[in-house]
Amino acid sequence: MAFEKETVQSNVESVPILSPVKLAHVVFRSTRLQEMVQFYQKLLGAHVAFQNNMAAFLAYDDEHHRIGILAVPEGLFANQPSIVPTIDHVAFTYNNLDDLAISYEQRKAAGLKPVWCVNHGSTTSMYYDDPDGNKVEMQVDNFETMEEAFAFTNSEAFHINPIGTDFDPDEFVQRVRSGEDHRLIKKRVEIGPRKFPGVS
Structure with a gap:
């Protein structure tokens, strides 16, 4: 079957957005955490960088993790249909906090706002939902x-x-632009134990 070539006009082209420098990792949700860990170890020749009963992170190169797996307890998604075994998210990396702040403001001007901003400790991150909810x-x-x-x-x-630990994106931008040492901005504020967002 041949597909006809179409020319699609997009108004997004007129909005400058600073692109990330690389694709960082993919995170899955699964009811079979250990099976998934073993599968990706075999598939990618990866090693476990971190694992507990909530999550596992696997690495195989110079990235701290390329595959993440979040444990979804059996039966949880029956009561919370938004939490099902699936791909949880895909991550892209910027070189520095200045670029993350610029890209945040550009997306905000284009009508895209993050749904969650969090300092994971290893990364400072902003999450967006695409039209399908990914x-x-x-x-x-x-x-x-x-x-x-x-x-x-x-x-x-x-x-x-x-x-x-969550953070406010506009406050984050102010701190980045204020001349504050970026190492201090990157340092996670410790708040003790917490659950994944959306898990009650």
Whole structure:
């Protein structure tokens, strides 16, 4: 079957948006956490960078994780249909906080606002929903080296709270532009244990 070539006009082309520098990772939700971990270990030759009963992060190159798997307890999605085994989100990386702030303001001017802004510890991240409800993460790495990132994901603070601490995006932009040391902005505020958003 041949498909006819179509020319589609888009008004998005007139809105400048700073593009990320790379695709960072994909995160799945699953009721079979350990089976998924073993599958992606075999499929990608990956190792487990972090795992507890809530989540696992797998790495195989210079990224702190390329595959994330969030545990969905059996039967949870029967009561909360928005939480089902599926792809949870795809993440893109920016070089620095300045670029993340610029891209946030550009998207905001284009009518796109994040649904969740969180400092995971290893990254400073803003999440957006696409028209189908898929989450897209825009992030900056908080550590200079992968060794530092791996050390954080193996720390007691991360085991207590592997999710992170929320932040206000406009306040974030103000801090970035104020001349404050970016290392301080990247440092996660510890708030103790918390659940994933949407899980009651």
